[in-house]
Amino acid sequence: MARTKILLDEKDMPRQWYNLAADLPSPPPPPLGPDGKPITPDMLAPVFPMNLIEQEVSTDRWIDIPEEILEMLTLWRPSPLYRAKRLEQHLGTPARIYYKNEGVSPPGSHKPNTAIPQAWYNKQFGIKRLTTETGAGQWGSALAFACALVGLECKVYMVRISFDQKPYRRLMMETWGATCVPSPSAETNAGRAILKEKPDTPGSLGIAISEAIEAAVTDPSGKTRYSLGSVLNHVLLHQTIIGLETKKQLKKAGEKKVDAVIGCCGGGSNFAGLAFPFVADKIHGADIAIIPVEPTSCPTMTRAPYAYDHGDTARMTPLLPMHSLGHGFVPPPIHAGGLRYHGMAPLVSRVIVEGLAEPRAYDQLKCYEAAVLWARTEGFISAPETSHAIAAAIDEAVKAKEEGKEKVIVFNWSGHGLMDLTGYDAFFRGKLVDFPLPEEELQKSIASMKGFPKPEMPRRKK
Ligand SMILES: Cc1ncc(COP(=O)(O)O)c(C=O)c1O
Numbered sequence: 001m002a003r004t005k006i007l008l009d010e011k012d013m014p015r016q017w018y019n020l021a022a023d024l025p026s027p028p029p030p031p032l033g034p035d036g037k038p039i040t041p042d043m044l045a046p047v048f049p050m051n052l053i054e055q056e057v058s059t060d061r062w063i064d065i066p067e068e069i070l071e072m073l074t075l076w077r078p079s080p081l082y083r084a085k086r087l088e089q090h091l092g093t094p095a096r097i098y099y100k101n102e103g104v105s106p107p108g109s110h111k112p113n114t115a116i117p118q119a120w121y122n123k124q125f126g127i128k129r130l131t132t133e134t135g136a137g138q139w140g141s142a143l144a145f146a147c148a149l150v151g152l153e154c155k156v157y158m159v160r161i162s163f164d165q166k167p168y169r170r171l172m173m174e175t176w177g178a179t180c181v182p183s184p185s186a187e188t189n190a191g192r193a194i195l196k197e198k199p200d201t202p203g204s205l206g207i208a209i210s211e212a213i214e215a216a217v218t219d220p221s222g223k224t225r226y227s228l229g230s231v232l233n234h235v236l237l238h239q240t241i242i243g244l245e246t247k248k249q250l251k252k253a254g255e256k257k258v259d260a261v262i263g264c265c266g267g268g269s270n271f272a273g274l275a276f277p278f279v280a281d282k283i284h285g286a287d288i289a290i291i292p293v294e295p296t297s298c299p300t301m302t303r304a305p306y307a308y309d310h311g312d313t314a315r316m317t318p319l320l321p322m323h324s325l326g327h328g329f330v331p332p333p334i335h336a337g338g339l340r341y342h343g344m345a346p347l348v349s350r351v352i353v354e355g356l357a358e359p360r361a362y363d364q365l366k367c368y369e370a371a372v373l374w375a376r377t378e379g380f381i382s383a384p385e386t387s388h389a390i391a392a393a394i395d396e397a398v399k400a401k402e403e404g405k406e407k408v409i410v411f412n413w414s415g416h417g418l419m420d421l422t423g424y425d426a427f428f429r430g431k432l433v434d435f436p437l438p439e440e441e442l443q444k445s446i447a448s449m450k451g452f453p454k455p456e457m458p459r460r461k462k
Contacts, residue, residue: 002085005083008248018277019058019062020280021059028346036453046216055234076106079242081101084393087373089377091401095259095401097397097409097410097411098249100246102270103386103414108418110270118130126223127152127225130152130154130155131157132226133228135158135340136169137337139338140158140180141172144174144176147176147177148177155178156179157183158208159203159337160182162337163180183208183211184211188210190211191211194313206311206312206327207312213316236269236348247278258286259409261289262410263411264293264339265301268345270414274411275351290351293388293391295361295362295388297332298325298342298437300341302359302360304446305449307321308449308455309449309452310327311343322349324344325442325446326342327448328448335422363434370394373394
């Protein structure tokens with residue numbers, strides 16, 4: 001009988017994170033400051049502690065994971081790799097479908113893989129309090145959990161639409177000792193300005209990021225820093241523990257070759273965490289389809305330009321080289337709150353412009369259909385974000401059936417949806433609709449980047 005779960009011992013946990021920046025064919029262009037010049041690490045110091053800034057700019061291939069962090073990660077790591085045998089049977093596919101179950105962490109997603117190190121490095125640096133934003137509530141609850149373990153205060157600005165849709169996430173954050181307010185809030189200049197213009201706004205990650213950064217940099221004690229749950233290099237770095245474990249587990253399962261690696265993409269962290277160790281193989285000649293998946297309502301990778309843009313709405317962050325729909329973009333209120341971000345991680349964006357990944361976009365209804373089929377075959381109830389990866393894995397498995405090929409498909413099951421059942425409710429009641437982004441809206445939104453510098457493209461495009 002083929003195994004359902006491929007498990008690793010705690011002693012087999014990776015001891016180092018993998019940094020893709022060391023292996024990319026061309027390095028991502030640098031972030032730019034307000035004067036259009038590359039920013040220096042010092043300029044980030046009011047926002048992040050220097051030990052994390054060092055990781056942000058590092059081009060070392062391997063970075064040691066401190067023992068104390070590993071010890072905290074063992075609360076749920078190594079996470080199990082599952083074989084989706086029941087789904088395979090249902091689809092009648094010759095493909096073998098594997099999924100990395102990141103929903104086993106206490107908050108229920110991959111997010112604590114970086115929340116724990118971020119809280120730990122801040123504490124080491126003498127910081128007392130972290131601020132952050134959250135979309136779906138997964139990141140906010142992960143940071144609240146990490147701050148409880150490490151011993152830091154935590155303040156979370158939660159995108160209003162999710163705050164209203166997901167009251168239980170706020171309660172989780174409060175249980176771990178954090179404070180959570182809806183964004184835009186009246187507590188910051190950025191929030192007040194937006195509320196004045198659009199009092200009924202559903203909010204966006206871009207707005208919530210502006211509020212959280214403002215709250216950190218204006219703390220007169222100097223003991224508050226900001227923490228970001230995705231997008232940045234050090235966040236993606238911390239998530240690579242997922243892909244490194246997966247490689248060991250696939251070997252244990254007897255797999256010699258992987259054909260497709262899939263992850264859903266909001267800011268890019270769970271996708272990168274699974275995929276980057278495989279992207280390294282692809283750079284060195286392996287034939288692997290690397291597939292990041294996004295919603296059609298927020299088509300950052302599939303329709304937005306690779307450009308320099310701000311990571312937040314109030315333009316407080318440096319200009320980052322990334323696929324962006326424009327910093328003012330407010331996505332439609334789909335239930336996958338964590339995928340409603342206007343930008344994409346610079347490293348993921350670079351992987352795409354290098355021709356190393358093939359992004360695709362799916363409609364919300366297709367993803368819910370996939371998530372319901374998943375629940376009725378594999379049992380687990382998925383986060384709405386994760387359902388995008390499931391839909392792509394199903395498409396790949398069906399393609400393998402049509403081609404009669406025994407493919408190996410691996411995807412990141414980034415989180416459970418037990419706090420997201422209102423989306424399932426809307427789906428079952430026929431109240432859910434698709435929101436493909438109209439072209440005129442896209443054009444209007446990307447116009448906000450007019451006049452910004454253009455990032456250099458790789459010279460050699462595959
Ligand atoms: C379960 C889950 N998956 C995926 C994402 C998307 O984020 P990222 O692209 O950084 O993995 C989120 C974000 O909130 C999430 O909660």
